[in-house]
Amino acid sequence: MTNIIIFGAPGSGKGTYSDEIVKRYGMGHISTGDVLRAEIKAGTELGKTAKQYIDNGQLLPDSLMIDILASTYDALPKGQGVIFDGFPRTIAQAEALKAMLAERGDDMGVMIELIVDEETLLARLLNRAVEQGRADDNEETIKKRFAVYHAQTEPLAEWFEGEGIRHTFTWKGEKELMLGEIFDFLDKL
Numbered sequence: 468m469t470n471i472i473i474f475g476a477p478g479s480g481k482g483t484y485s486d487e488i489v490k491r492y493g494m495g496h497i498s499t500g501d502v503l504r505a506e507i508k509a510g511t512e513l514g515k516t517a518k519q520y521i522d523n524g525q526l527l528p529d530s531l532m533i534d535i536l537a538s539t540y541d542a543l544p545k546g547q548g549v550i551f552d553g554f555p556r557t558i559a560q561a562e563a564l565k566a567m568l569a570e571r572g573d574d575m576g577v578m579i580e581l582i583v584d585e586e587t588l589l590a591r592l593l594n595r596a597v598e599q600g601r602a603d604d605n606e607e608t609i610k611k612r613f614a615v616y617h618a619q620t621e622p623l624a625e626w627f628e629g630e631g632i633r634h635t636f637t638w639k640g641e642k643e644l645m646l647g648e649i650f651d652f653l654d655k656l
């Protein structure tokens with residue numbers, strides 16, 4: 468499988484669809500949010516830094532994230548394709564990803580954009596707070612994450628458009644429907 472960048476607002480289903488895609492096509496998966504939460508759990512220096520940003524709904528500095536991404540990518544098996552979940556989130560991260568992959572003779576593959584209305588996003592995140600107890604899934608931090616998403620991440624969709632790899636999927640109320648549309652697209656690659 469080619470590389471895949473899965474893109475969308477907090478709660479749009481990046482992690483959920485990534486897991487389904489990995490099951491179907493057997494590729495690597497990098498979730499930068501999961502990497503950072505593992506560092507927090509392990510109590511590392513990076514985890515301590517990450518916690519300050521995450522609990523406040525802010526993005527970590529690009530330079531730090533780019534280093535984490537490159538070392539995580541290099542630790543994965545080659546040639547199976549990787550799904551990038553939660554990265555890039557800024558134009559600088561996107562430019563760095565493109566350059567990092569080009570240096571290794573790889574490319575970004577396709578970008579899958581998940582469009583979900585904000586009412587659904589909020590309901591999902593509040594529900595996840597109950598089920599998984601993520602510290603940043605409280606209403607105050609969620610509002611900050613939405614604002615950060617609109618200001619810093621959403622403009623990237625146009626950047627991907629310019630790269631000619633943006634493919635948009637819109638939530639119509641059913642997970643199986645959305646997943647079917649994504650699989651139909653990926654099956655043809």
Ligand code: ATP
Pocket residue numbers: 476477478479480481482499500501503520521524525526527528532552553554555556560612
């Ligand atoms: P969801 O898990 O529902 O997709 P999300 O996109 O907000 O929601 P994660 O991707 O798990 O959640 O990220 C959680 C937090 O980790 C972010 O709010 C941010 O603080 C930090 N983070 C994750 N990836 C990055 C990144 N690429 N750049 C900067 N910060 C990041």
Ligand code: MG
Pocket residue numbers: 481482498500553
């Ligand atoms: Mg996630």
